[in-house]
Structure formats: C-alpha cells, structure tokens
Amino acid sequence: MLSQMRYILLAVLWCVGADQLSAQVVKIDTVDYPPLVIPKEKTYHFNTDYWYTIAVRAYAYEQFPQLLNQPSGQPYHSSYFNGLLFKVNDNQISYRLQAAHFNNNIEFDNECEGCVPKVPGKFRNTAVKVGAEKNINYSRFQPYFGADVGFMIQKLSTKGFDNTPVFAEDNKNALLFSPFVGIKLYIVPRVAVSAEANFNVAYTYQKINTYSNSSFTGAPLQTKRYRWEYFFAPLAAVTLQYSFAMMNK
Structure with a gap:
C-alpha cells in the first residue's frame, strides 16, 4: 500500500511540474513584437539638393591687369549686373561656368618721364572661366572654396x-x-545670395600702339610684351542664385 501511495505521489508531482514547465514556454509564433521603425532620412528646412544653379553677378569690386605703363598697385573698379554664372551640382562639389564683361570709361595714372599724368580712356574687359567649388556643409549658411581657370581679353x-x-x-x-x-546664404528655398573673393594669377600678352603726333593717325609705335601679373578682387562677385531640378532621394 505504501509503495502504491509513493507511485501515486510521484505521478502527481510529475503532472504538476510538467504543467509549470509548459506555462514557462512561449511559442515563437505567438510573441508580439513592436513594429520596426526605420529612422527617416535627415532633412533640412532649406533644401539645397538641386542639380542646377543659375546666378547673376549683381556687384563686383576688383582689380584688372596693368594698363599701358601703369604703376604697380592697380586701382579697384566697381561694376553692377555684368556677369552670369551656371553651376552643375554634385553633392558637395559644384562645377561652374561663368562670364563677366566690364565696359566703362576710366581714368588712371600712367608713368612717364618727369610726370605721372592722369590718362582717361574707354576700358573693356571680358573674362570667361570654368572651375569647381566645394561646400563645407549642407546648411542654410554655406562657406565654400574652389578655383577657376579661364581666359581674359x-x-x-x-x-x-x-x-x-x-x-x-x-x-x-x-x-x-x-x-x-x-x-552663401539661402534666403528662401532655391534662392540664395553669395559673396566671394579671389586672387588672380595671369600670364598676359600685351600689345600697345602709341601715336606720337597727338592723334590716331600715322604709324604707331608698337610695344609687345609677355609677363606674369597678379591682381586681387576683394569682392569678385556678389551673386543672386536660383537652384532648380531637385535631386532624387
């Protein structure tokens, strides 16, 4: 009888233990997981991701290559709305093409024997450049740097x-x-204003025709020379820019 009670007790304990173990086990297909959240791509209030930019040079304050026998330290000249800029943007690097034309009457010092007269004249300068610029960041305010190469007449x-x-x-x-x-500062999306300064290294060919009889008649005295020249533009361009054709995300 005692042995039978022992077997009955062991059977009861085994049933109770099995029930407790089954309560601890959870099938994998019955577990509820929270929905997977993928962080959204970070966006900026002023989106700068556009393929193309066009710009108008609204103002410039710059030097030009030496005129006649002008002494070193060329004067600075101001100009307004006389240039265009087109850029193809590729992430932080933009490839640019620009042209500017200066056409104005000027007066400058010219070295001569025993005097430094003021010489007035009609002055024209046309420059075409290609280059690249790199933005430091993608924010509303963007510093940038780069270089251009080009040709000037x-x-x-x-x-x-x-x-x-x-x-x-x-x-x-x-x-x-x-x-x-x-x-560069974005005023509203797509529209920005920028200001840049440059330093120019130029290899120049100069031909001067000087008329000795106080008129533009007769055979001129010709002077030809090649030289390296350096000139600076503290405000090479203040531009108004418009960007278009948004990049695909």
Missing part, C-alpha cells in the same frame, strides 16, 4: 577723350588661374 583706347596726355591703344590677352573663397 582686355582693351583700352584713349581715342575720343579731349586733352589726353597719351594717344594709345592697349590690347591684352591673359590666361587666368583664380583660387577663391566665399559664403
């Missing part, structure tokens, strides 16, 4: 100016290398 004529001390024509061509730094 420059012409000066004193013809038509009364009482000019020099009757001459100055033609100059130049190959340019122009490193630059700048800042």
Whole structure:
C-alpha cells in the first residue's frame, strides 16, 4: 500500500511540474513584437539638393591687369549686373561656368618721364572661366572654396577723350588661374545670395600702339610684351542664385 501511495505521489508531482514547465514556454509564433521603425532620412528646412544653379553677378569690386605703363598697385573698379554664372551640382562639389564683361570709361595714372599724368580712356574687359567649388556643409549658411581657370581679353583706347596726355591703344590677352573663397546664404528655398573673393594669377600678352603726333593717325609705335601679373578682387562677385531640378532621394 505504501509503495502504491509513493507511485501515486510521484505521478502527481510529475503532472504538476510538467504543467509549470509548459506555462514557462512561449511559442515563437505567438510573441508580439513592436513594429520596426526605420529612422527617416535627415532633412533640412532649406533644401539645397538641386542639380542646377543659375546666378547673376549683381556687384563686383576688383582689380584688372596693368594698363599701358601703369604703376604697380592697380586701382579697384566697381561694376553692377555684368556677369552670369551656371553651376552643375554634385553633392558637395559644384562645377561652374561663368562670364563677366566690364565696359566703362576710366581714368588712371600712367608713368612717364618727369610726370605721372592722369590718362582717361574707354576700358573693356571680358573674362570667361570654368572651375569647381566645394561646400563645407549642407546648411542654410554655406562657406565654400574652389578655383577657376579661364581666359581674359582686355582693351583700352584713349581715342575720343579731349586733352589726353597719351594717344594709345592697349590690347591684352591673359590666361587666368583664380583660387577663391566665399559664403552663401539661402534666403528662401532655391534662392540664395553669395559673396566671394579671389586672387588672380595671369600670364598676359600685351600689345600697345602709341601715336606720337597727338592723334590716331600715322604709324604707331608698337610695344609687345609677355609677363606674369597678379591682381586681387576683394569682392569678385556678389551673386543672386536660383537652384532648380531637385535631386532624387
């Protein structure tokens, strides 16, 4: 009888233990997991991810290559709305093409024997450049830097100016290398204003026709020369920019 009670007790304990173990086990297909959340890509209030940018050069304050026998330290000249810029943007690097044209009457110092007269003249300068710029960040305020290479054509004529001390024509061509730094601020999405400064290294070819009989008649005295020149633009371009064609995410 005792042995039977022992077997019955063991059977009861085994049933109770099995029930407790089954309560601890949870099938994998019955577990509820929270939904998987994938973080959204970070976006900015001012989206700058556009393929193309066009810009107008609204203002510039710059030097140009030397004119005639102008002493070192060329003067600075201001200009307004005389240039265009087109950029193809690729993430933080933009490839750019730009052109600018200066056309104005100027007056400058010209070295001569025993005097430094003021020479007035009609001055024209056209520059075309290609280059690349790199943005530091993608924020609303973007510092950037880069470099351009290009070609410049420059012409000066004193013809038509009364009482000019020099009757001459100055033609100059130049190959340019122009490193630059700048800042860009987005006013509203797609629209930005930027300002940049550059330093120009130029290899120039200059041809000067000087007329000795106080008029533009007769055979001129010609001067030709090649030289390296360096000039600076503290405000090479203040531009208004518009970007379009949003990049696909």
